[in-house]
Amino acid sequence: MSNFIVDNNGIKRYLVTINVNGIEYTKVVKANTLLVNFLREELDLTGTKKGCELGDCGSCTVLLEGKPVNSCLILAIEADGMKVTTIEGVASTANLDNIQEKFLEYGAIQCGYCSAGMILSAKALLTENPKPTEEEVRAGISGNLCRCTGYINIIKAIMAASGQEVMN
Amino acid sequence: MYLPDFDYYVPASVAEACQLLAENIDCAKVISGGTDLLPKMKHGLLSPQILVSIKKIPGLRKIEYVQGKGVVIGAASTINDIVFSEVVQQKYPSVSNAAHTMAANQVRHSGTVGGNLVSAVPSADMPPILMALNATATIEGPNGQRQLPVEDVFCGPSKCLLEKSEIITEIIIPDQAMTGSTYFKFALRRAGALAVVGVAAAVQVENETIKDARVALGAVAPVPMRAKKTEEFLIGKKISDELLEEAGKIAAAECKPITDFRASEEYRRDLVRIYTKRALCKAIDQGHV
Numbered sequence: 001m002s003n004f005i006v007d008n009n010g011i012k013r014y015l016v017t018i019n020v021n022g023i024e025y026t027k028v029v030k031a032n033t034l035l036v037n038f039l040r041e042e043l044d045l046t047g048t049k050k051g052c053e054l055g056d057c058g059s060c061t062v063l064l065e066g067k068p069v070n071s072c073l074i075l076a077i078e079a080d081g082m083k084v085t086t087i088e089g090v091a092s093t094a095n096l097d098n099i100q101e102k103f104l105e106y107g108a109i110q111c112g113y114c115s116a117g118m119i120l121s122a123k124a125l126l127t128e129n130p131k132p133t134e135e136e137v138r139a140g141i142s143g144n145l146c147r148c149t150g151y152i153n154i155i156k157a158i159m160a161a162s163g164q165e166v167m168n
Numbered sequence: 169m170y171l172p173d174f175d176y177y178v179p180a181s182v183a184e185a186c187q188l189l190a191e192n193i194d195c196a197k198v199i200s201g202g203t204d205l206l207p208k209m210k211h212g213l214l215s216p217q218i219l220v221s222i223k224k225i226p227g228l229r230k231i232e233y234v235q236g237k238g239v240v241i242g243a244a245s246t247i248n249d250i251v252f253s254e255v256v257q258q259k260y261p262s263v264s265n266a267a268h269t270m271a272a273n274q275v276r277h278s279g280t281v282g283g284n285l286v287s288a289v290p291s292a293d294m295p296p297i298l299m300a301l302n303a304t305a306t307i308e309g310p311n312g313q314r315q316l317p318v319e320d321v322f323c324g325p326s327k328c329l330l331e332k333s334e335i336i337t338e339i340i341i342p343d344q345a346m347t348g349s350t351y352f353k354f355a356l357r358r359a360g361a362l363a364v365v366g367v368a369a370a371v372q373v374e375n376e377t378i379k380d381a382r383v384a385l386g387a388v389a390p391v392p393m394r395a396k397k398t399e400e401f402l403i404g405k406k407i408s409d410e411l412l413e414e415a416g417k418i419a420a421a422e423c424k425p426i427t428d429f430r431a432s433e434e435y436r437r438d439l440v441r442i443y444t445k446r447a448l449c450k451a452i453d454q455g456h457v
Contacts, residue, residue: 061274143273
């Protein structure tokens with residue numbers, strides 16, 4: 001981490017380049033900038049939500065090098081040189097991703113606050129395991145809390161997105 | 169929640185990291201996964217002026233079998249690295265299964281095994297199974313390298329025996345005569361919950377007799393503890409239902425749980441009794457699971 005400048009208050013500011021949703025962003029950040037704040041405040045990508053900010057709720061889930069992580073527990077500087085996918089990058093065209101479509105179809109959005117994190121966890125799950133069992137879906141989203149407690153519709157939506165039969 | 173200001177260093181080697189820590193002895197902390205450190209900093213419980221990141225030091229994130237040494241797990245390996253490691257799954261599925269009981273997927277992708285040890289949380293999931301398998305930690309500091317059994321790393325809740333300039337670099341699970349091992353965790357939910365009680369058991373079975381046994385308990389003492397009276401009782405005895413029942417009772421008596429908001433002391437003792445029996449049964453019957 002040799003690229004830094006010291007501001008008038010003696011605080012170091014570091015140059016980082018992070019690939020977010022396929023675009024390389026080079027920005028100056030303080031060491032204490034959390035990835036979630038970098039995304040929301042520096043890049044205006046406010047689809048990533050902040051919930052507990054302690055790594056318990058999963059609202060801020062993003063994919064770091066394809067793996068779901070809590071962006072409230074990652075420093076932006078740690079993501080230097082890495083690839084991040086946020087909810088804004090899930091749909092590759094003007095159309096929604098299949099998982100997003102199924103969330104709408106099955107009423108899995110509800111208040112919407114957990115949806116971004118849920119969809120990214122679902123995306124990571126289906127990428128590794130295209131035909132998960134219902135049990136595996138439950139495990140796959142177990143790091144994401146829905147305070148509407150509408151998990152059943154979320155599980156149905158993910159099962160449907162994997163092209164499997166949805167139980168009533 | 170925002171973090172206070174700090175400087176951030178990415179040393180290229182363990183030696184450089186130890187030197188940075190030694191030069192800034194009272195104001196520097198190691199950051200690896202950050203899943204334990206950053207929440208503490210957000211709450212103001214810790215306010216290091218310097219963070220020394222060890223996550224990108226070459227070699228600290230490898231898991232391999234080394235002939236004559238055992239399974240070597242680099243300290244910056246994430247919990248999910250252990251869950252999915254072919255080497256661990258093949259030699260000690262019990263360790264990879266124990267890792268899988270921890271936290272949630274997102275945290276397992278960030279949190280590291282070295283961090284799980286040095287955080288010294290009494291309910292941590294990795295220490296009991298590592299202690300049952302007689303694992304050691306390699307610790308490096310400005311004055312060189314030393315080995316410490318995992319069970320000797322802890323000295324109190326959130327306290328471990330490392331000097332401030334020292335780093336755990338790897339955990340070694342030695343080759344062993346134990347024929348089976350397992351970790352049982354009781355938590356209030358299936359994900360994202362700390363252990364109310366964790367019990368790991370490793371046994372060497374020969375001719376229906378327990379030739380050697382190691383039992384380690386989590387969340388029932390200020391530090392993860394060996395149940396040595398239980399082990400002594402078991403060694404040399406013929407396996408029977410009554411024997412395992414009695415072992416559970418001894419473990420329940422020798423642990424030192426407290427009452428807190430997650431469970432009472434009495435409840436924890438009873439869980440230890442039952443889970444010790446179940447863990448021994450499974451390790452005896454099913455190998456390293």
